[in-house]
Amino acid sequence: MSTTQTPPVLAAELAQAWADIQRYHSELPDLAAPESLIGESSSACGHELSFERLLHEAVHGIAAARGIRDTSRAGRYHNRRFLAIAEELGLDHPEEPHPSSGFSLVTLSPEAKRRYRPTIERLQRALRAHTAATSSDTTRTFRGPAARHGSSGGGVRVKAVCDCGRNVRVVPSVLAQAPIVCGGCGKPFRIPEVAGAA
Template sequence: MSTTPPVLAAELAVAWADIQRHHPELPDLAAPESLIGESSSACGNELSFERLLHEAVHGIAAARGIRDTSRAGRYHNRRFLAIADEMGLDHAEEPHPSSGFSLVVMRPDTRKRYRVTIDRLQRALKAHSVATTADTARSFRGPAARHGSSGGGVRVKAVCDCGRNVRVVPSVLAQAPIMCGACGQPFRIPEVVGVG
């Protein structure tokens, strides 16, 4: 039995492809599943089309070899901001002290350009939410759901053979491989070697 929500993953891939249609240099989304259940205070907590555009800004920055964040990816700098502007996102005049220009929102013309895609993704997100929050007498939701936690867990460093790394919740990585956009190999959590 797969733990990946296939309909939502497919809709995320379709939405990403629509963004690529308007921004051809945007790399492919290797693992749509990596966005599901992922949250970041720097990038926004809720999965939405706006959040997908935010992630696409990071994708274009990576494709251009631009370092668009600092402080372990939390602070979004003016290079991030310049690409966000190209993508049709607005921002505050002044950076947030800890996250910089991470809080971006779609401009009305951007929302209009992607209206059909936004509607499709919203329906898929709503269906996913209903499916994952439906409580019945026969459903077990685990300790995170019972105690009010988002269930996101602690992020650990996952590495790729080419030397790149990402922070990821192990359970997200266990759902499906997250592929490196630079070399195409999967990220993995390195073995911890004991001392002594």
């Protein structure tokens, strides 16, 4: 079995896990680009990909759907509005906010662990397979921007656009793995041709 299939499989598992969350929280918007979570890290939203981090991202999705500003300081500080939605989704939190990231350090409650147990187990298997594949063959597998370009990952994202004019910043190799589809118009994002390029 080719290890190059692992990223699409992981993307599919992420999309399925997101759909499992939507079964309990119908106002959660669709996850337009599960590939964008692979290999990414955020000091505010959690360093590694897991179901816990996915549920954290779902809190932001519901906040966006409700028109609630759940962060400040360029998205680093997670406020009490974030916290209220996190509690709805089954996330526990520290008593006091962190000075720079607020209530971002949420964890799965025992109830959420029970509710999503099959989902968590399935995603963990996919993540383990992805990690094994990307650490064994650095020339043929996707490794994420930090692994390829050093921890800073500076300058690796470019603007990708869709037909309705929306845009996202994306690592070109992530876009090459599978299409990232716009939730607005349903068309794939693409990197525009640079004028004068061959």
